[in-house]
Amino acid sequence: MRLINLKPGRPFAVFLMLLPFALVFLAYAIGSDIRLSANPQDKLLPAPSKVWETMVRLVSEGDRRTGRILFWHDTWASLKRLGLGIAISASVGLVAGLLIGLLPLVRSFLAQFVAVLSMIPPLALLPILFIVFGLGELSKVVLIVVGTLPFLIRDLSQRVIELPDELLVKAQTLGASSWVIAIRVALPQIMPRLIQSVRLSLGPAWLFLIAAEAIASDLGLGYRIFLVRRYLAMDVIFTYVIWITILAFLIDWSLRAASRKFYPWAQEGL
Amino acid sequence: MSFVTVTDVFQSYGARPIIERVNVTVDEGEFISIVGASGCGKSTFLRLLLAQEIPTRGSVSIAGAPPATEPGLDRGVVFQRYSVFPHMTVRDNIVAGESLRRGWGRFFGAGAKAARARADDTLARCGLDHVADQYPATLSGGMQQRLAIGQALAARPRVLLLDEPFGALDPGTRLSMHDFLTELRAETSMTVFMVTHDLHEAFKLGDRVLVFDKPRWDPHDPNAYGATITYDFDARNGGIPFQSLKENTHVLQAN
Numbered sequence: 001m002r003l004i005n006l007k008p009g010r011p012f013a014v015f016l017m018l019l020p021f022a023l024v025f026l027a028y029a030i031g032s033d034i035r036l037s038a039n040p041q042d043k044l045l046p047a048p049s050k051v052w053e054t055m056v057r058l059v060s061e062g063d064r065r066t067g068r069i070l071f072w073h074d075t076w077a078s079l080k081r082l083g084l085g086i087a088i089s090a091s092v093g094l095v096a097g098l099l100i101g102l103l104p105l106v107r108s109f110l111a112q113f114v115a116v117l118s119m120i121p122p123l124a125l126l127p128i129l130f131i132v133f134g135l136g137e138l139s140k141v142v143l144i145v146v147g148t149l150p151f152l153i154r155d156l157s158q159r160v161i162e163l164p165d166e167l168l169v170k171a172q173t174l175g176a177s178s179w180v181i182a183i184r185v186a187l188p189q190i191m192p193r194l195i196q197s198v199r200l201s202l203g204p205a206w207l208f209l210i211a212a213e214a215i216a217s218d219l220g221l222g223y224r225i226f227l228v229r230r231y232l233a234m235d236v237i238f239t240y241v242i243w244i245t246i247l248a249f250l251i252d253w254s255l256r257a258a259s260r261k262f263y264p265w266a267q268e269g270l
Numbered sequence: 271m272s273f274v275t276v277t278d279v280f281q282s283y284g285a286r287p288i289i290e291r292v293n294v295t296v297d298e299g300e301f302i303s304i305v306g307a308s309g310c311g312k313s314t315f316l317r318l319l320l321a322q323e324i325p326t327r328g329s330v331s332i333a334g335a336p337p338a339t340e341p342g343l344d345r346g347v348v349f350q351r352y353s354v355f356p357h358m359t360v361r362d363n364i365v366a367g368e369s370l371r372r373g374w375g376r377f378f379g380a381g382a383k384a385a386r387a388r389a390d391d392t393l394a395r396c397g398l399d400h401v402a403d404q405y406p407a408t409l410s411g412g413m414q415q416r417l418a419i420g421q422a423l424a425a426r427p428r429v430l431l432l433d434e435p436f437g438a439l440d441p442g443t444r445l446s447m448h449d450f451l452t453e454l455r456a457e458t459s460m461t462v463f464m465v466t467h468d469l470h471e472a473f474k475l476g477d478r479v480l481v482f483d484k485p486r487w488d489p490h491d492p493n494a495y496g497a498t499i500t501y502d503f504d505a506r507n508g509g510i511p512f513q514s515l516k517e518n519t520h521v522l523q524a525n
């Protein structure tokens with residue numbers, strides 16, 4: 001039988017899925033064990049049991065001075081920035097994408113401009129953002145918006161342009177105005193695409209969030225990681241990295257579930 | 271007084287003429303079948319009738335109105351593909367035929383309920399009432415085309431344009447679609463233009479059959495000339511004119 005036709009059964013598929021996770025964990029445990037047996041003070045690869053203890057301590061014990069559990073405060077602060085940034089990007093991207101995609105006048109006016117804007121590396125703008133918006137929340141949110149918006153606009157306007165001409169003509173023969181075509185024909189059809197583009201933007205959004213927090217902040221997941229780096233607190237860093245990964249995965253998963261639930265007609269493998 | 275008047279229409283894309291010197295007049299309620307070789311400009315002619323495109327020369331006028339500059343309510347269309355809205359259920363697609371012309375593109379309150387009831391009547395007529403709540407992607411090709419025709423008719427256009435509406439259907443489904451279309455036409459007395467590659471279908475449904483072809487042909491440059499209407503057949507009575515005056519023919523009875 002050809003290799004391309006060989007498909008795993010259900011239990012074997014689950015086993016294969018879990019295998020890489022187990023292998024990475026195993027490799028880490030062995031590496032950590034080797035290093036710790038050579039030097040019990042080694043900080044680079046703390047034992048899995050130690051990482052676990054740190055995790056439990058971080059999520060349950062308050063700060064000695066204030067009694068706040070910093071872990072949750074960091075999480076909340078970061079999620080707020082991320083959510084706000086992505087929400088602004090998505091709404092502006094949606095409106096701009098519809099305008100550029102549907103109206104040739106706006107397309108001539110803005111499409112090339114956005115294409116050029118999207119070439120600016122957002123991180124290079126970070127100093128400007130700090131200067132203009134200060135070191136507070138605003139500059140971090142703006143960085144996420146600046147970093148994800150051009151892609152969203154380009155992607156969504158492209159999707160609108162790709163809507164079959166037949167559908168737009170059809171709507172016109174049913175008497176639809178430009179406004180009605182926008183809200184009743186184009187908008188619902190690119191909503192699943194918006195969700196998909198947002199999912200793709202989440203990676204860069206996290207990148208910009210952590211970068212901004214690392215440079216100027218006093219709370220947030222990225223801030224904490226870069227803070228404890230000074231003490232080589234690998235167990236804390238690992239905890240935060242794993243937590244960020246879980247958060248990113250959960251957000252991605254719920255967006256996908258939302259897309260499936262609300263837009264069942266768009267069944268292409270979302 | 272003719273209803274649709276096409277006067278000296280030329281259409282070229284870039285330097286390439288597609289159709290040239292097309293003149294035709296059509297009375298209200300006539301069913302016009304259009305046939306011709308692939309790529310000769312039949313769809314282009316429909317787009318001109320629809321005002322989706324403006325001819326390079328000449329004009330298309332409907333009901334004596336000045337030539338339209340964009341598609342509108344007076345002309346309905348069914349394309350071969352992409353004719354229904356994939357994001358609306360079957361029922362909503364029919365409702366859209368009446369509601370898209372409104373300010374927000376939908377009905378509210380009692381209006382919505384009445385529109386849904388009317389849509390359900392239409393669906394029953396199209397034989398689609400059992401799938402009213404499904405999305406078009408779950409329908410077969412024939413059902414999608416019936417839906418597209420139902421939707422176009424819900425807007426009550428004066429002219430209906432069909433571009434190979436049954437091209438992708440199997441012969442059996444085609445026949446039932448013919449009956450469906452004939453029935454609808456008997457009620458609405460719309461003017462219909464239908465492009466088809468099936469000559470039998472063209473003569474069966476049409477009152478007239480227009481043939482598009484290139485009258486001039488340059489063997490060194492096949493694209494040098496455009497196509498025009500080379501024949502205009504009377505297709506009533508199975509394409510055998512004047513027979514009804516005397517007695518029933520026994521020719522072509524297999525049809």
Ligand SMILES: Nc1ncnc2c1ncn2[C@@H]1O[C@H](COP(=O)(O)OP(=O)(O)OP(=O)(O)O)[C@@H](O)[C@H]1O
Pocket residue numbers: 283288306307308309310311312313314315
């Ligand atoms: N927008 C366009 N720009 C340039 N050329 C076009 C455009 N639309 C159609 N054509 C060309 O015009 C010619 C006629 O196209 P059209 O679609 O009208 O043919 P048709 O008679 O409908 O063919 P078919 O039977 O295959 O549907 C084709 O050769 C096509 O390449």
Ligand SMILES: [Mg+2]
Pocket residue numbers: 312313314433
């Ligand atoms: Mg065609």
